[in-house]
Amino acid sequence: MYRSIENGKISERIVGESVKIIGWIAKKRDLGGLTFIDLRDRSGIVQVLINENIERPEMRNEYVIQVEGIVSLKAVPNPALKTGKVEVVATKVTLINKAKNPPLIIADETDALEDVRLKYRYLDLRRPTLQNKLMMRAKITKATRAFLDDEDFIEIETPILTKSTPGGARDYLVPSRLNPGTFYALAQSPQIYKQLLMIGGFEKYYQIARCFRDEDLRSDRQPDFTQIDIETSFLTYEEVLALNERLLARIFKDVVGYELKLPIPRLSYKDAMETYGSDKPDIRFELKIMDVKGLSYDSFIHGKEAVKGIKISDPTNKLSRKVTDELNLIAKRYGLAFFGLLKYDGLHLTGSLAKNIANHDQFIKDLGLVKDDVLFLGFDAPTARILSALGSLRNELGKLFNLINKEKFGVLWVDSFPLFGYDPETKKYVSEHHPFTQPVTSDIPKLWTKPEEVISYAYDIVINGYEAGGGSMRIYDQDIQNRIFEILGLSPKEIEYLFGFFIEALKYGTPPHGGLAFGLDRLTMVLSGTDDIRDVIAFPKNLKGASLMSEEPSNVSPYQLDELYIKLNKGSEE
């Protein structure tokens, strides 16, 4: 037996008892005759006191040692530590394993940067803060399973090796050795399989599903990620949303003890874009985008597609020249030359565009400007770009002015997405969600007249400005499905080749169905309060999709390639 109790569970309730504990040396404080050891295991840290008369082995940071001793009250408690009232007075100390001096500080506050942490990920993972996040992740899946099991859902696994279908993200391809020249695609999501499970009669399915997408990474995006994937039959749109709201409420309650107010508010895609400049707005703070177009004094914006603005009160002059210059980089990212800047000191309107406004009094009145207001204007670009730029600016201002209430979660549905987008390059309609998304009933006639105006039964769940999940009701009507394919410009031949099996399946009495997938990684991020998805994944990739620790992707042997009938082009070899 290596131990009788975990370090973090030692408390004043067991003072006087003999214990055997084990762990890593987090810190050693040698006072000569007396030595204090902070001994860390997964449960936490407890202080060990080694008196002068106790034989001691070599002890350095991250050595694994075992201690037998008596739990005692500390002379002076340390309130910063969970176990701070007690210590283990050692009677015997045994060295279990030595350690190299670690290249990073193993504590909640490490000063090491991302690349060092990723290279020595196993050491980074010893840090309590990271352990807590991964434990929280496990709690989320536990709460999910508990809730869905109670609701009679069945957990079913679907293939990881699937068929490559175009549209959507790039596939990770896997060559088939047994079928030379052909490829599997790693599942981007279990979408088609879960719909087939509905056709297969399971009615309520879920899966904690690994998904793979070969797209560029971001601080909230990994190529290899996990969805809590859910699909149901015979539930209406409202019932599906309600079910997922209850699941989310259960997760919030079980994992962080937060009472999520139901029903979760909803915002249409259009309103989200116009009000917040984002389809995933952070509603923990106000700061809405204002429409500045259509005013009688808008000489400088005459003829522009749109002028939108954000107004913020800046009495302490946080928006220095330097700061606004930096904020203007946001404008540039979205293809705007700059944000027009207007300041109102209570008397006069000043700023780069002040002279372009014919009637200052009218402008001030119409926009409700008061003393110390600063107005950022976005203009001279397509409306969608202006809104996106201001949406990004809004997030920055939220941070800069400390507007975000970190005590609460900003949860909302964004719904009423258009069914199609239009790609001007290919001059084709493309699915906003996926081609099996059901149009709202009242818009069905428009499928034959104005497809671009059709709204869908698709919905995203947004938390603190992150898209934490999304889903839709699916088409189960043959005629509508065929019309959708027609609009997307898919020929019957293409349809047959790409998902013929699925179209065939839809013909055998498909139940009305719909579902949703939560991004487990994003959900964990939001609940654990980190902005970095790598904090909630044990072994993440860096921005280039590589592991700095195990160094994949890597070259493979010519023998392996031969077996797969793969020949590399010149230039792709080392």
Next chain:
RNA sequence: GGACCAGUGGUGUAGUGGUUAACAUGUCUCCCUGUCACGGAGAAGAUCGAGGGUUCGAUCCCCUUCUGGUCCGCCA
């Protein structure tokens, strides 16, 4: 595909066209019986990411490149 930021002892930072590159932390040695970011004394540890250029002289200025990061595009 594109834009921007950063590379200086193990780690994190400072800094300068010119003699010995600074600080913190970590590491090592010694001292220390109530520490908990222990304290004290000392020591080791850096071809300033790489290549090229400008210069009498480059860690610093310029170019190229590599690496890491943030974002746009992309992510049905």
